[in-house]
Amino acid sequence: MRNLLFFCVVLTLFSFGKKEIGNTIKVNNQEELKSAVKNAVAGDEIILANGVWKDVQIKFYGKGTKDAPIVLRAETSGKVTIEGVSDLKIGGTYLEVRGLYFKNGYTPSNSVIDFRIDSKTIANNCKVLDCVIEDFTQLNRNKEDHWIEFWGRHNQLDHCSVTGKSNSGPTILVALKGNEHINNYHQITNNHFGPRPRKGGPHGETLQIGDSNTSMAPSYTNVANNLFERCDGEVEIISNKSNNNEYRNNIFYKCEGSLVLRHGNYCTIDGNIFIGDDNSEFMGGIRVINTGHLIINNYFYKIKGKEFRSALAVMNGVPKSPQNRYNQVTDAVVAYNTFVDCKTPWQFSVGANMDKSDVLPAQEIRSARPDRMIVANNIIFNHQGDEFPIKAYDKVDGVLFKNNFINSVNKSDVKSDGLKTQNLAMTKLSDWLYIPTVDQKELYAGFEFENIKKDVFSNSRAAANGTGAIVLPVDKSKGTINKKAYGAHWFSDEAVKETSKTIRVASENELTEALDKATSGTVIELKKGIYKIAASLTIDKKITIKSKDQKKRATVEYSGQANTPTFLMGAGGNLTLENIILKGEKNQHAFATKEKEMFSAYNLKVKNTEISDFDGVLNAYKDSFADTISIDNSVIKNCKRGLKLADENDDLGEYNAEFVYITNSKFENVQSNILDYYRGGYDESTIGGNLVFHNNTVANCGKEEKSGILIKTQGIVNVAISKNNFLNNPIKYIAVLWGEKNQQPKENTITNSGEFKTEQNLKQKMMY
Template identity: 35%
Template sequence: MNNKFFIFSGFFLLSIASALSAAKDYSVSDYSEYQQAVEKLQPGDRVLLQDGVWRDVELVFAAVGTEQAPITLAAENPGKAVISGRSNLKLAGEHLVVRGLVFKNGYTPSDTVISFRTAKPESDSDYSTVAVNSRLTEVVIDDFSNPDRYETDYWVSIYGKNNRIDHNHFSFKRNKGVTMAVRLDTEHSRENNHVIEYNYFGPRPVLGSNGGETLRIGTSHYSLSDSLTTVANNYFEHCDGEVEIISNKSGKNVFRDNVFFESRGTLTLRHGNGNLVEGNAFIGNGVDHTGGIRVINADQVVKNNYMSGLTGSRFGGALVVMNGVPDSPINRYHQVKNSVISGNTLVNVERIIFGAGSDEERSAIPSNSRFTNNVVVNDSGESPFELHDSVKGIEFSGNKANFIVGDELSDGFEKVKGLASPQPDLPVKKEEVGVSWYPKYEKSDRFTINESVRVKPGTDTVLDAYAKISGAAELVLSEGEYHFSKTLLLDKPLVIRGAGKGKTRLTFARKSLVDLLNGSALRLQDVSISGVRAPDDKANAVIRSDSKPMNKNFSLELVGVEVIDLDINKDFDVIKLRKSTFADEVLVQDSSFANIKGSVLKLDSEKDDYGMYNAEYITVKNSSVNNATGSLMTVYRGGTDESTFGPHVHVDEVTVSSSPRADSQGNSILLHGVQRGLIENSHFDNSAPILVQHTVGGPVIRIEGNTYNHKPLYQVEDVVPGMESTFTADNNSFSE
């Protein structure tokens, strides 16, 4: 018996050795050579892409390897084969490995950059078009984004079974669509046992729309199916696309030992039952809208997670337990049932919410669930708990806190004086994930200046100076007039700094002074701008975003700026942001605007009512507007989607005079769908009222400490009847 075993083992090892010894390396230099090599592949073979740029290639990697002799597609030297242009990769077969490729400077012409499927299978028994038992490792996809921010694609679509995605680097997906998706649209891909581990998910900029998830497993349509996917030891850094960093939409998945660092939103158990969230760390460091875990559906287990410095609210809180919809359709909110939240530590978080989303539709409170042995520490001594509905279906026991919780929770908490919870070691470090040979994100100021150039007054001297700079720069202007015969087409960060209002004067001969293109950021400081030499034309603007879609967010700042004489026609705005363009920040400070035949900030181009908008943070401070026919600002975010955080508006110490006149049909400020707004310490003189239009979510709008001399100061409209809002108006004073 033993002899037979050893003889069999010997033959088995010899067969492996024979296969490996017969394996070939195919070093290929172009697409034609690649195609020829793929047709010959046998177990153990490798296709090696030579160093260089592989532009406009759609690679199909279809082959059948074995567990002992997988077939590999790799860069000949890791990171040196760069796939660019309109390119993608599809793989299908068994025991395949993809390693060491870099995707950058382009985008996919299809719906996916890397797909674990070449075509949808034609029968349940046919696995020839999907990848199984395969691996994607040490691959980089960096800013490989469609130029149109609202064109949808995925970076990685995972089909098949038993695939491993590990030690990859994904950063700066800028257009709509999930960064990585586990797809369950056929039986070939359900109960898949995929493992997603040790990947670096780098920055995902704010999208300003639904569709900015970093990872999604399943969809609502297949959410009652089990995926059996494990997501472990990954590092998510500044993944800010929308309110769901991870959108779980299937059953029996495991999320273990991941780090979410300063990322907006939550790991959301959106659909699907029986999932485990264990041992993860959510580090917010006080960054806006950082969140933790959102619980929906049945049989969920959330245990031994660490959450610190999280500021999120509503659906983006540190820990959120939702209400469900009775007899919910598959795509809405199923009731939380039989779920356990235990052994978690929450330190200095702003909100822990039970019954989130409670309304006429979402009326099914959690049932037969437990909240046990959790530790909650807040240095402020304030309770972060919010109860939006009854919690009678949740058992609270064995929990500890260093503050007094509300009466409804007190039986389940022990107040412990001096309770402390130091940050434990993170389950995975940034340097342990991704690839070693490609740099990870390091935070920097968008206006970090590489060079400073002095520019003399005259016609087009600024344009000439700008043409000579190669990176982020500062142009320093002296006293005098600077005329622009052409529009400054800005495609990099730029600071234009003058000698002061009334000293440095900018005029322009075209419809705009500056057009913001992809990659731009602009700070105008200490200058005066006059529209006196602008053409008598429609839709003029001092600064406007590109007429074409932009996938890179930008910043725009006016500090110490005077703008006058925009009255050559009836349509002349100061700042106008156009459709499919998005600003992370618009700041106006210490500035003045007079004689404007339009608005100061016109941020209302996304009127399709799909939840899109033009700017995340809009701030106007210590400034004035006088005699404008339009508004100080019009900000528009339409639709009822609940996936975004903004817009945010702050108006402080601003004087609005006859802008527009009180007897006009306009509004001094129009906020449509704004989620966070504060208008304070400002004076409204003979101006039309502020109009606040609530459309979605739980908007928090405050109008406080203002003075006005024409009634009303504000009007509030609920565009969606019955929605929750927290509008307040306090300490505003009227005088004739």
């Protein structure tokens, strides 16, 4: 008989010292705080007085005990704001921080909250609870930091809200450099992460555990019960780069990225929910690289991503891969997951690029297929058939498919007996949650599958086991995301409703005055007439400037200095320009970004507007980033250049705009290119930008363009140029498209205007 029952009777030989009630010390300023920290002993509680603490660098150290930690807390949670150039560093044992609110500032160091003070004073068994970091972002988006750095062991971030990081660097980094930091069993629990806006380049992860240099380390970090909401920073929401981490029961709500097992092995992804969107191909699921991962009990809804961003993306590896590239997938188990209304949810040998050996070095060629992988007991359910549930970019010969079920016909290249079409009934429990009507009980018993004891909702599988993530019965409440369960209890991310105020103006002075007074959401309506503007108008909030109707358009004449713009876009600026005639004097710009402090993205929307007589239409400086630029139904004429979004020229994968839409418009007599949109550097973590150039007329443009290209899109991943009319443009190429990314011109009319060229594989500068 092998199974013994052990009853452990715990006796405590030495009686505990009677728990002392520590001192409570209220502090009002930095000096008092320093002194309080210096004198604190186990059990003490240091209370920061309510109010603004500006430009503080808090070092919280000491030796608490498990039963008597030293606590540093806000007098009232959320009422102590840490602002300005500030940070918090923690080093010692059993220290707890509660209730702080970081906002209106940024850190002067590498991190906002750091679980170490220096290499010798490291946190162990310390906690940060009920805190918020909001928009505490560096002034320059390319200045890198992390908002929370984990060092040491057994530290915890619990019930915190972390939102709005727009600069470079993972929001949270777990560092493993040194034996003191491995086997750390850190707890990242019950937090609310996001939104994290699109970054326009790499290094926009929300969580990174380890790095390629320490990817052999056992980390054992537990990431559980967190809500990741619209974490759109880059293609990796979470970048796992070490061993033995666990991701349990998290919700990924409409995040434009994936949970990526980038480096490291033997991780567990259990019981997570990935919710996508009908309209987005950017929201992904789990991307698998390396060895021994266990992916079970996960629920995927409307994940429509492809390749790197598919619901389950299993990559090809580089044979004998260098430490920082792609190891082969081996010994991975994908079992008991449910995929509802996803698009081609299973993609294998993603990243296979054997055809690119002439443009890439050998250590970039991913030809090692997944091996010794098991995919079993999963359910794919589609309300509308998905004929190709499996996509394979290479032979699938190392994957064992067993007892997977789909409710629609499978016409994939990979047709496995292990994926059977069957009539599966599902019941709708909420917008995103569908549960089986009956448990599907044909189960495959893989190696150690007996250890999979619970479903996605932590219900026991013992009584009534079934395929897929969900076993019956399911509590009705499970279909609702209870936001209050995540993040700081006192903090709400519900945006304050914008008051859509309208100010009517009839003169230059009124216009500038209105802009000064405007709050976010203000609409400034211009009466018909001429507005002579002599200095740039700064836009750093959400502003609409428009003539009331298209037939009575106001004219804005700009006479500012050379090389200045009419509208100067600042961080967070969001300008809609509608029904306006905008004129320059040839040597200024219609729009430009600030040259510095572009710490968050701007947006620019131009409608029914005529822009003429400028040097550049848009001049975006380095380190600036537009989320969306759209020009619709407008005319651009008699300018030297069009839109320049090409100043991120370090070839590090960064770029100046995520989405550029130019539609139903007319370009005439723009002397060089009409658009220069650039991303440089070979980097797969950026899958942008995006250009739609549709239904425009371009005439007599490009005559002074030295490159010979009218629409420059070097390195931009998604480019769609369709139904345009190109007429008498004396250039060589309308655009040079990237064949590998399936860029194809569609239904354009070309008259005396050069041609489209397609380069299959782009030569790019290696970044590492």
